[in-house]
Amino acid sequence: MNPNLVSITPCETYAPDVCEAALLSVLEPLGGLDWVTPGIRIGIKANLVTGAKPEKAVTTHPTLLAALTRLLKERGACVVIGDSPGNLYNASVLNRVYALSGLDEAERAGAELNRDFSEKDGYFQDAVQAKRFTYTGWIDGCDALISFSKLKSHGMMSLSAAAKNLFGTIPGTMKPEYHYRFPNPNDFADMLVDLDEYWKPVLHICDAVTAMEGNGPTQGTPKHVGCLLAAKNPHRLDVLAAALIGLEPREVPTIAAAVRRDLCPDAVERLEIAGDWKAYLQTDFEVIRNRNSLLFVGGNNLFGRAIRGAMNLCLESKPTVHTSACIGCGKCRDICPAHTISIVNHKAVIDRKHCIKCFCCQEFCPVGAMRVHRAPVAALLTHGKEGSK
Ligand code: SF4
Numbered sequence: 001m002n003p004n005l006v007s008i009t010p011c012e013t014y015a016p017d018v019c020e021a022a023l024l025s026v027l028e029p030l031g032g033l034d035w036v037t038p039g040i041r042i043g044i045k046a047n048l049v050t051g052a053k054p055e056k057a058v059t060t061h062p063t064l065l066a067a068l069t070r071l072l073k074e075r076g077a078c079v080v081i082g083d084s085p086g087n088l089y090n091a092s093v094l095n096r097v098y099a100l101s102g103l104d105e106a107e108r109a110g111a112e113l114n115r116d117f118s119e120k121d122g123y124f125q126d127a128v129q130a131k132r133f134t135y136t137g138w139i140d141g142c143d144a145l146i147s148f149s150k151l152k153s154h155g156m157m158s159l160s161a162a163a164k165n166l167f168g169t170i171p172g173t174m175k176p177e178y179h180y181r182f183p184n185p186n187d188f189a190d191m192l193v194d195l196d197e198y199w200k201p202v203l204h205i206c207d208a209v210t211a212m213e214g215n216g217p218t219q220g221t222p223k224h225v226g227c228l229l230a231a232k233n234p235h236r237l238d239v240l241a242a243a244l245i246g247l248e249p250r251e252v253p254t255i256a257a258a259v260r261r262d263l264c265p266d267a268v269e270r271l272e273i274a275g276d277w278k279a280y281l282q283t284d285f286e287v288i289r290n291r292n293s294l295l296f297v298g299g300n301n302l303f304g305r306a307i308r309g310a311m312n313l314c315l316e317s318k319p320t321v322h323t324s325a326c327i328g329c330g331k332c333r334d335i336c337p338a339h340t341i342s343i344v345n346h347k348a349v350i351d352r353k354h355c356i357k358c359f360c361c362q363e364f365c366p367v368g369a370m371r372v373h374r375a376p377v378a379a380l381l382t383h384g385k386e387g388s389k
C-alpha cells in the first residue's frame with residue numbers, strides 16, 4: 001500500500017447504503033480496514049465546530065459517521081466519536097451539539113459519544129510552534145484515531161478539511177488563547193501542522209458530499225460536490241481538496257506550512273491519486289482568499305521590509321460587521337481573543353487597532369453578520385469567485 005496515495009470516490013447522497021459503499025470504496029486503495037482488530041478502541045475526531053443541523057453542512061454528516069461506526073464495529077472495534085467545539089468544553093454544550101448535529105444516528109449504530117471532558121498537557125519536542133499545548137483528554141483512551149473532516153471554506157485558513165480538523169483536539173475554552181498566541185496565519189498554520197504531526201491519525205477521511213462555500217466554516221452555503229476523500233497524509237488530502245474548490249496550495253497556510261516541511265507536494269499534479277478527481281472539480285465554488293493568496297514579497301533589506309509591510313497591510317482581509325444582520329447578541333465580543341469588540345446600540349463594533357484578524361468572530365457569529373472583507377485592491381488582483389464579502 002502506497003502511504004502517499006490520496007483516494008477519491010463518488011458519494012452522491014447521504015443515504016446510509018450509499019455512504020457505507022462509498023466509505024469502503026474510498027478506503028480500499030489505502031488498504032481498507034484490515035488493520036482493525038477485535039477490541040481495539042478507535043476514536044473518530046469529527047468536525048463538530050458548533051451544533052448545526054446536518055443539512056447546513058457545518059459538521060461531518062451523521063450518516064457517514066454512523067456508516068463508519070458500523071464498518072468498524074463489524075470488525076470488532078469499540079468506537080468513540082468526539083470533538084471540542086469553539087465554546088465551553090463540558091457536558092451541557094456537547095450534549096446540545098450532539099443533539100443538533102444528529103449524532104444520535106451514530107449512537108444508534110453503536111458509537112459512544114465522548115463525555116470525558118478532561119484536559120491534559122502535551123509536549124511535542126519536534127514542534128515548530130507549539131511544543132507545549134493543552135489537549136482534550138478523551139483521545140488518550142483511544143488506541144487509534146481517525147480524523148473525519150468536512151470540506152468547507154474558512155475565514156482564516158481559506159480551507160477547512162483534514163489539517164484544520166485537528167484543532168478540535170484543543171479544548172474550546174483554550175482556542176481563543178491559541179489565536180492570540182499565533183496571530184500570524186503562517187504561525188497558526190504551523191501550530192496546526194504540529195498538532196497533525198503529533199496526533200498522526202491512522203486515517204483522514206473528508207466529507208465532501210455536501211461541502212460549504214462562502215462564509216464558512218459555520219455560516220456559509222451548502223454546495224453539492226458528491227464525493228469522499230481519504231488519505232493517510234492530511235496535507236496530501238488537503239492539496240486535492242483545495243484543487244477541487246479552486247484554491248492554489250500556496251493560498252492555504254496549512255498546505256504552505258506542510259510544503260515547507262516537505263510533508264506534501266506543492267501542486268495537485270504531483271499527487272498520486274486513486275480516482276477520477278477531475279470529475280468533481282468545482283468551477284464556481286465561493287472561496288475565501290486570505291492574504292497568503294497575494295503576499296507582496298519585496299526585498300529583505302530595511303526598505304524591502306517596509307514596503308512589504310505596507311503592501312500587505314493594504315492587501316489584508318478584515319472582519320466586517322453587516323449591521324443590518326447583526327442582532328447584538330455579543331457572541332463575537334465574548335469570543336474575541338483580543339477583546340476588541342464592543343456592542344454599541346445593539347450592534348457589534350470592532351476596534352481595528354487591536355484586531356489580530358483571527359476571524360473567530362466571523363466563525364462564531366450565529367447569524368452570519370460578521371464577514372470576511374477582502375481589500376478591493378486584493379480582490380482586483382486575484383481571480384476566482386469569492387465569498388463572504
Ligand atoms: S455575533 Fe454576530 S450577531 Fe452577535 S453581536 Fe456579533 S456580529 Fe452581531
Ligand code: SF4
Binds near residue numbers: 354
Ligand atoms: S475582531 Fe474578530 S478577527 Fe479581530 S481579533 Fe477579534 S475575533 Fe479576531
